[in-house]
Amino acid sequence: MTESPLRLLLDFDQQAQRDRSQPPAFLHRRDRKFALLCREQGLVPDAARWLAHLRRLSGPEATPTPTEQTLSSWRRITGGFAAAGAVLGIITMSGLLFYEGGQRINVTVILAFVLLHLTLALATTAQAMAGWQPWRRLLQRFGKTAEDGAFRNLQPLLMARAAHLGGLCFAITGLATLLILVVIQDLAFGWSTTLDTAATGYHRLVQAMAVPWAWLWPAAVPDLALVEATRFFRAGDGHGSQPALWGQWWPFVTMLWGTWVMLPRLLLWLLTSRLLRHRAGQLLANHHAMHALRYRMETATLETGNAHNDAHDLPDTRTRSDLLPLPDSDVLLCWAGAGEPELPDALYSGRERVERAGGRSSLAEDEQALRAIAGHLADHPQAQAVILLVRSWEPPTGELEDLLNSARRLWPTGTSVALVPLAANSLHEPDTRQIQPWLRFAEKIGGDFLRVSLPPLYPQSPYTGKDRAL
Amino acid sequence: MSQTPVFAVVGHPNKGKSSVVATLSQNDAIAIALEPGTTRRRQAYPLKVDGQTLYTLVDTPGFQRPRRVLEWLEAHSVSASDHADTVRAFVTQHQGDGRFTDECELLTPLIEGAGIIYVVDGSVPYSPEHEAEMTILRWTGRPSLALINSIGSDDFSDSWQAALGQFFQVVRRFDAVRAPFEQHLGLLRAFGQLEPDWEMRLEQATHHLSEQRRQRRHQAARLIAGALEDMMSFREKRTLTAGQAAGISDDALADQLRRQWYRQQRKREQTLRLDIEHLYQHQQIRRQEAELEWHSEHDLFSENSRKTWAVSRRYLATAGFGAGAVGGAGIDALTFGSSLGTGALIGGLIGAAGSYFYGDRLTLPALNIGALRDGLKAATFGPVQDTQFGYVVLGRAVDHWWHISQRNHAGRDLLELEPANHHWLELLDRTSRQEIQKALEKGRRQRPLDDRQRDRLVAALEQAMAAYDDWRLNRT
Numbered sequence: 001m002t003e004s005p006l007r008l009l010l011d012f013d014q015q016a017q018r019d020r021s022q023p024p025a026f027l028h029r030r031d032r033k034f035a036l037l038c039r040e041q042g043l044v045p046d047a048a049r050w051l052a053h054l055r056r057l058s059g060p061e062a063t064p065t066p067t068e069q070t071l072s073s074w075r076r077i078t079g080g081f082a083a084a085g086a087v088l089g090i091i092t093m094s095g096l097l098f099y100e101g102g103q104r105i106n107v108t109v110i111l112a113f114v115l116l117h118l119t120l121a122l123a124t125t126a127q128a129m130a131g132w133q134p135w136r137r138l139l140q141r142f143g144k145t146a147e148d149g150a151f152r153n154l155q156p157l158l159m160a161r162a163a164h165l166g167g168l169c170f171a172i173t174g175l176a177t178l179l180i181l182v183v184i185q186d187l188a189f190g191w192s193t194t195l196d197t198a199a200t201g202y203h204r205l206v207q208a209m210a211v212p213w214a215w216l217w218p219a220a221v222p223d224l225a226l227v228e229a230t231r232f233f234r235a236g237d238g239h240g241s242q243p244a245l246w247g248q249w250w251p252f253v254t255m256l257w258g259t260w261v262m263l264p265r266l267l268l269w270l271l272t273s274r275l276l277r278h279r280a281g282q283l284l285a286n287h288h289a290m291h292a293l294r295y296r297m298e299t300a301t302l303e304t305g306n307a308h309n310d311a312h313d314l315p316d317t318r319t320r321s322d323l324l325p326l327p328d329s330d331v332l333l334c335w336a337g338a339g340e341p342e343l344p345d346a347l348y349s350g351r352e353r354v355e356r357a358g359g360r361s362s363l364a365e366d367e368q369a370l371r372a373i374a375g376h377l378a379d380h381p382q383a384q385a386v387i388l389l390v391r392s393w394e395p396p397t398g399e400l401e402d403l404l405n406s407a408r409r410l411w412p413t414g415t416s417v418a419l420v421p422l423a424a425n426s427l428h429e430p431d432t433r434q435i436q437p438w439l440r441f442a443e444k445i446g447g448d449f450l451r452v453s454l455p456p457l458y459p460q461s462p463y464t465g466k467d468r469a470l
Numbered sequence: 471m472s473q474t475p476v477f478a479v480v481g482h483p484n485k486g487k488s489s490v491v492a493t494l495s496q497n498d499a500i501a502i503a504l505e506p507g508t509t510r511r512r513q514a515y516p517l518k519v520d521g522q523t524l525y526t527l528v529d530t531p532g533f534q535r536p537r538r539v540l541e542w543l544e545a546h547s548v549s550a551s552d553h554a555d556t557v558r559a560f561v562t563q564h565q566g567d568g569r570f571t572d573e574c575e576l577l578t579p580l581i582e583g584a585g586i587i588y589v590v591d592g593s594v595p596y597s598p599e600h601e602a603e604m605t606i607l608r609w610t611g612r613p614s615l616a617l618i619n620s621i622g623s624d625d626f627s628d629s630w631q632a633a634l635g636q637f638f639q640v641v642r643r644f645d646a647v648r649a650p651f652e653q654h655l656g657l658l659r660a661f662g663q664l665e666p667d668w669e670m671r672l673e674q675a676t677h678h679l680s681e682q683r684r685q686r687r688h689q690a691a692r693l694i695a696g697a698l699e700d701m702m703s704f705r706e707k708r709t710l711t712a713g714q715a716a717g718i719s720d721d722a723l724a725d726q727l728r729r730q731w732y733r734q735q736r737k738r739e740q741t742l743r744l745d746i747e748h749l750y751q752h753q754q755i756r757r758q759e760a761e762l763e764w765h766s767e768h769d770l771f772s773e774n775s776r777k778t779w780a781v782s783r784r785y786l787a788t789a790g791f792g793a794g795a796v797g798g799a800g801i802d803a804l805t806f807g808s809s810l811g812t813g814a815l816i817g818g819l820i821g822a823a824g825s826y827f828y829g830d831r832l833t834l835p836a837l838n839i840g841a842l843r844d845g846l847k848a849a850t851f852g853p854v855q856d857t858q859f860g861y862v863v864l865g866r867a868v869d870h871w872w873h874i875s876q877r878n879h880a881g882r883d884l885l886e887l888e889p890a891n892h893h894w895l896e897l898l899d900r901t902s903r904q905e906i907q908k909a910l911e912k913g914r915r916q917r918p919l920d921d922r923q924r925d926r927l928v929a930a931l932e933q934a935m936a937a938y939d940d941w942r943l944n945r946t
Contacts, residue, residue: 024689024749036520288921299685302678305495305515305527306751306879315505336599359599363541393594393622395484395506398534398572424595424624437484437505 005280006154009287010067011051013150016289028296035297045297047284070151074158081166089173097181104190104232107249111209114260121167125268128160129275135159150283157276164269171262178257182250189249190232199228206252213255220251320439326453327385327418331373333357335400338389344426346456347389352376357403366403374410385416389455392421392430396441408449418453429454475525475668476514476584477661480576480607482600483507483532485591486619489646489880491515491529494654498754498879504621506532512575517675524675525661525668528584530576536602539573543609553609557581577610585664586614588638593622596629604637613664615640617657620648639664646880651683687875690746691931694867695909695924697742702860702913704738705852706731715847724837727851739863743870750874755885781861781895785903853914860910861895864931868938894941898934905930 019027034053038045064072096113099105127134133156181187191202203224207214210221229245284290332351334340336358339347348354353376355369377383386407390400404417421438423430435452442450479487483506492500495515501508509531516526533539539560547556558581564570580586586607590600607614616638618627627643634641644657655676662672706727710718718726747755839849854860869887877885895903909927912919919927 032520288925299681300519300678301521302682303516303518304497304679304751305517306497306499308497308513308515309499310501310513311499311754312501314501314503315507337597358537359597360601363537391597393591394482394597394599395504397483397506397532398569399537402535402538433504440505 005277005284007067007071008048008051009154009280009284010070010151011065012047012284012287012289014066015051015054016287019289028299029301031293031296032299032301047290047293050293074162077159078162078165081162082169085166085168085170086173089170089175090177092170093174093177093181097178097187099185099187104188104192104230104246107189107191107206107253108193110253110256111205114256117167117261118264121164121264121268124160124163124167125272128156128272131156133159150287153283154276154279157272157279161269161272161276164265164272167265168262168269171257171265175254175257175262178250178254182254186247187250188246189253190230190246191227192232199224199231202231203227209256209260210252212259217251217255220255222249222252316440320436320443322439322443322452323435324418324451324453326387326420326456327416329385329387329418330380330383331355331376331386332389333369333373333386334389335359335403336391336394338391338422339426343389344422344455347387347420347426351387358399367406370403370407370410373407374412377412377415381412384414385418386411387453388417388419390419390421390438392423392434392438395437400441401445404445404450416448417450419450420453420455422455426455473583473667474523475661475665475671476528476579476582477525477587478512478528478530478576478579478584479587479589480530480580480603481532481589482603483534484621485532485589486621486646486880487532487589488529489621490587490589490617490619490644491527492880493646493649493878494658495527496751496879498752498881500529500879502880502882510572510575512579519674519678524671524678525658527587528579530579531572533576533603533606534572535570536573536606539570540602540606543606554581554611557606557610577606580607580610580612584612585661585668586610586612586638587661588614588616588634589619590616590630590634591621592618592627592630592643593620593624595626596633600633604634608637614638615642615660615664617641618643620645647878649878650876655679683875686749687935688928688932689749690871690875691928691935693742693745693749694864694871694931695927697738697867698860698863698909698927699913699919699924701735701738701854701863702857702910703853703916703918704731704734705850705916706734707848707850710847710849712842712845712847715842720839723839723849724851727837727849731851739866742867746867746871746874750877751879752874752877755874781858785896853916855914857907857910857914860906860913864906864934865895868931868935871935872938872942894938895934897937897941898930902930902933906934 031050034050035045037053038049043049092113096110097105131153136155193202203222206222206227214221226245226248229242230249330350330352332343332347332354334343334354334356337360343354353373355373357366357369361369373386377386390396407415407417419438419442421430421435423434435454438452442452479491481487484504488500488502488509492498492502495517497515500513509529512528512530514526514528516523518524542560543553543556546559547553557577560570561574561577561581565574567574588604588607614637616634618630618634618641620627620643631641631643640660640663642657642660644653649657658672658676658679662669708723708727710723747753836853836855837849837851840847866887873885873887898906905926909919909923909930912923
């Protein structure tokens, strides 16, 4: 993995936030396709590859990414800490070693400062581990903090890392200042305290502090004679008999600074950086969007065949209302089983000729029925209409259209057809919904040849012979 | 690998062929109308998994001239062994011929190897008119299954079953508009049994469809959780300059804020509706939803909605006890258990009492009009201070989800959401109740949920959806 876990986490978090507004079906398709691509290439799909894949498809960014902005903010914060630490290191060491020739430089003050610094360094680490962010409001004020997302959990560690780097720079420049001053000045170190402390006690303290480097540089461990000889009191005469002794503390002070200020900061900085990488990796692995991504990559995409859309390509289904009264006619033609098993009396009575076509009849039988009706109409010139019974629930078909075209050709000119849809229960009126296709069919056939009428209902239809609109 | 199974859905015009295809392909954008000729061309609807087609449904126009076709076939056939070839010859002969456009469209997939799904309407009497087309289908020699669909309310299925049994290998009843999801899967498995080679693919398809449905429920819960969070924590804010503040009374300002707050909440709820519908691939309901009656009669903020969806005081007290106890348990933890659980008990009692005494009315959002400061005056409305509001939103959302998840894609009726007459949340387990209550409380205080809390809320909502599902099943 070439990318840092921190950058990876930030990129992933950003992408997850962008994905929130995408439809789940799209996300599933996209990520499953990526997983299949990886499988083809023999690769294991992971977050880094996934992000690289998305970046490759989208091309280079036109503006700095939010990740880049966040990282550069933190680079600025870290740089600020380092610069401030470096400057403060010079100032602090210059202050600690300030020597105008009248007073000794008190080693006790340096010891106390080192202890304070060490305590602060450890407190910074503990605070970062606990996730406490006392400086959060300050960051919020400058708009440097991510209020949501996984990155928020890393801010304490990031801040600790910046603080440790600042501390390290502080220690380095402090040490450099010390060495320079040792070279260019004659520094007079001594030790002093108000407490009633014997030189032996102080020597034990100094020895304890010097344990880490005692084997490496014995000269940097002051002996009892030096400790006894370099105690001073401000109220005293201020001048010892052996001025050279006052300078012999510098190896100890140098090693004290290097070991108890610089080294802890270096170690803590390394530890925090490592922790940061580890925590970023952990956050990425446990990221909520990572679970969803894994699921999408592992689960097959399913397209159920809903791409085709012809919802707006409907035939003309406007409601028609041009029902006409049933004409007087003594000819009845039953289409495709209409009127079976028994023709209603109201329809049957008064009909001289009843023929059947469609359904189980053959086409030849249809033709015979049409010719028989043609003969009847020719013998009875006063008859102008034929009643065509159909089942209202079966829609008009091409076969019926063919039959009507043949009828128009065979029957005398001026003959009209009254199409009568029957309900399943012939004693009832057909449903309005079922009559509509027949009205539209009649309109399609056109002219005065075909019209639609309601059946007369037994015993006496109130609609026969009257105009009635649906 | 065996050839991908193709199923041609054929039959008489207006018997619900397109409805069957719409439901099985989850496509509500297929033209469906009670008018012969609505389907003019055959249309394939493949089911694909990772881009690989598992099966294809082909919607076809209905038979227009079956007797004439059969007459042609009989005239050109010598024996039963040439039936399939004769059908092929018919299509070749009449391709592009205006007389048999529909027949050629529906027979083409069959001569290319498709299985036959023959659809009839079981709500109308059996008609011998269909025998010609059934005979033609038998001539193709393809494996076949007959489906008795029900368009109307009458039932003539038995007579159809007897007649169809003579022509088809398998006869099934399937109501394309009302059949539950399990029946969709059962039907697909039946398709697979028409040919041994098809069984595995149809099994895979049903497995993926089941998995998709399970995942959709989870995603729906997540969408509802997001909407609950947004709506519970929503605050309408307005900042006025001194001049603007002088020009408007506090009452008028409050009224403006209130109206704006209500509008935003309704808008958010509508967004959730669309998200759920799109999740279940219902794209065409939108137009109908604008006409929904519940929108005016059972508005989000109406008294009727509160009565229907708000939970009882007893429910709130128990959920509140749980939520309070969690807080109180923190005290026990701090004292390393030396308080012997007193913290949890006291916290629970406080939570329960608060919920009980304030939970019987819908106290809508808190209005806050600040004093003029630095020449500016800030006024806010919300977030809602009553968790009952969350239960109203939740109840309505789950009810809508249920209707959408149960709705088949052949359905073209208006979606009518009737309010429930019993509070189904009472069936929910205690842990889920507490999770929901905690999330609502956090929203009320404008404290965002972290990912883990959100996951717990989603899990609780899934339980709530399951409880609603059970309640509906037991009720009907």
